[in-house]
Amino acid sequence: PAKCILCGRCVRICEEIMRTCSFDFAYRGNELKIATTLGKPLNYSNCTSCGQCLIACPTGALIEHVQFPEVEASIHAPDTLVVAQYSPAVAIAVGEQLGMRPGTDLGGMIAAVLRRYGFDFVFESAFGSDLLIVEQATIFEERLKEGRDFPLLTSSCPAWVHFLEQYYPELLSELSPLKSPHQMTGALIREWLPSMLESGKKEIVSVLITSCTAAKTEARKVEMTRGGVPVIDLVLTTRELARMIKLSGLDLEQLEPEPPDAPFYSPVSAGKLTGVAGGEVEATVRTLYHSATGKEISPSKLHRFRIHKSMRTMLVKAGQREISIGSVSGLSHAVALLEEIKSGKRKLDLLEVMACPGGCINGGGQPIPVDEALIRTRTKAIYELDNSSSLHSAHGSPALKKSYQDFLGEPGGKLSVDLFHTTFTKREVLL
Numbered sequence: 001p002a003k004c005i006l007c008g009r010c011v012r013i014c015e016e017i018m019r020t021c022s023f024d025f026a027y028r029g030n031e032l033k034i035a036t037t038l039g040k041p042l043n044y045s046n047c048t049s050c051g052q053c054l055i056a057c058p059t060g061a062l063i064e065h066v067q068f069p070e071v072e073a074s075i076h077a078p079d080t081l082v083v084a085q086y087s088p089a090v091a092i093a094v095g096e097q098l099g100m101r102p103g104t105d106l107g108g109m110i111a112a113v114l115r116r117y118g119f120d121f122v123f124e125s126a127f128g129s130d131l132l133i134v135e136q137a138t139i140f141e142e143r144l145k146e147g148r149d150f151p152l153l154t155s156s157c158p159a160w161v162h163f164l165e166q167y168y169p170e171l172l173s174e175l176s177p178l179k180s181p182h183q184m185t186g187a188l189i190r191e192w193l194p195s196m197l198e199s200g201k202k203e204i205v206s207v208l209i210t211s212c213t214a215a216k217t218e219a220r221k222v223e224m225t226r227g228g229v230p231v232i233d234l235v236l237t238t239r240e241l242a243r244m245i246k247l248s249g250l251d252l253e254q255l256e257p258e259p260p261d262a263p264f265y266s267p268v269s270a271g272k273l274t275g276v277a278g279g280e281v282e283a284t285v286r287t288l289y290h291s292a293t294g295k296e297i298s299p300s301k302l303h304r305f306r307i308h309k310s311m312r313t314m315l316v317k318a319g320q321r322e323i324s325i326g327s328v329s330g331l332s333h334a335v336a337l338l339e340e341i342k343s344g345k346r347k348l349d350l351l352e353v354m355a356c357p358g359g360c361i362n363g364g365g366q367p368i369p370v371d372e373a374l375i376r377t378r379t380k381a382i383y384e385l386d387n388s389s390s391l392h393s394a395h396g397s398p399a400l401k402k403s404y405q406d407f408l409g410e411p412g413g414k415l416s417v418d419l420f421h422t423t424f425t426k427r428e429v430l431l
């Protein structure tokens with residue numbers, strides 16, 4: 001608050017892009033009062049925690065709930081195993097804050113840095129994205145058999161889920177029941193990892209490093225706990241990771257890249273694509289195409305879906321089947337599209353919604369400042385990871401196949417439902 005200059009950019013971004021209108025300047029005792037587009041007073045209760053206000057704030061008056069001192073304390077605690085997972089959007093943006101060229105992929109370096117820092121294991125959230133894609137394809141197939149009219153709505157963005165719980169509770173049954181990819185990875189870290197360890201260390205502290213500020217709120221949700229315990233204990237943003245690296249004094253130039261740890265790593269590019277808007281649907285279609293035809297779709301056939309727009313749709317032919325896919329980023333655009341679908345003007349089978357414009361590469365925890373050119377550069381970096389990969393599909397991931405073989409059973413099986421499915425609840429907005 002001391003740094004706030006009352007410019008109102010946070011309110012504008014909240015109102016115009018996110019449609020949640022959460023900031024109330026009157027709260028600070030100032031005279032500035034802003035009415036929302038919904039005609040209601042502004043309030044905190046409907047905040048989706050997307051963090052776009054932080055990105056818009058020119059003075060740094062708004063910051064996330066910083067948790068890296070707690071991570072450091074866990075690393076120094078005895079009998080504690082500290083486990084990290086990081087998302088692809090972090091890997092291609094953290095370099096910006098370390099003085100590197102925008103779009104530099106530090107995927108290999110993150111594991112090297114975190115191990116030197118004291119983490120016992122470093123995993124990739126992209127593993128959870130691969131899992132999500134395969135499980136989501138199974139859910140899609142089941143809905144197809146049921147002949148559902150409304151598109152399957154993705155549920156990997158916690159800010160979007162929060163928004164839907166508040167403003168469209170009647171559509172909660174259309175949401176995929178899956179948790180976010182990092183929560184899925186977190187569930188495996190809690191439930192499967194201990195049985196693979198010989199370590200005498202007892203307590204696992206599970207740390208997520210992400211571009212997403214909403215993941216901080218999500219980690220505390222009761223629906224994300226197992227036996228009353230959160231599966232992710234601490235959440236750091238990309239900015240916090242950069243600060244940790246700077247404070248550690250580690251010189252990245254002196255380190256060699258290191259791969260993340262097995263078994264939760266992603267040797268395919270499908271999961272990494274989820275860092276950009278449209279990527280989750282694109283990756284899911286690859287798996288749906290395979291289950292419909294028994295063949296792999298050429299990735300270039302879906303490149304038309306990569307057009308840099310807030311809203312995009314495409315019809316994909318998969319054997320005898322046609323799949324109508326859509327992707328939208330920014331909640332105000334999602335509202336417009338949802339209304340079209342509800343009124344019957346538009347028909348889709350699968351719709352991805354990401355709260356942040358451009359997707360997670362522009363999440364609220366990413367380096368600041370950001371502009372349109374930078375969002376494009378980060379997007380391109382993610383697409384380059386996919387273009388240069390020799391393995392594109394989640395269902396083809398050897399790491400994923402081994403997980404199903406050794407532990408999970410089959411996609412949509414009993415254990416998958418137990419570990420990866422969640423429930424959604426109508427959320428009352430106080431004002």
Ligand code: SF4
Nearest residue numbers: 157159212356360363
């Ligand atoms: Fe988090 Fe990504 Fe959703 Fe933004 S788009 S709120 S970064 S999950």
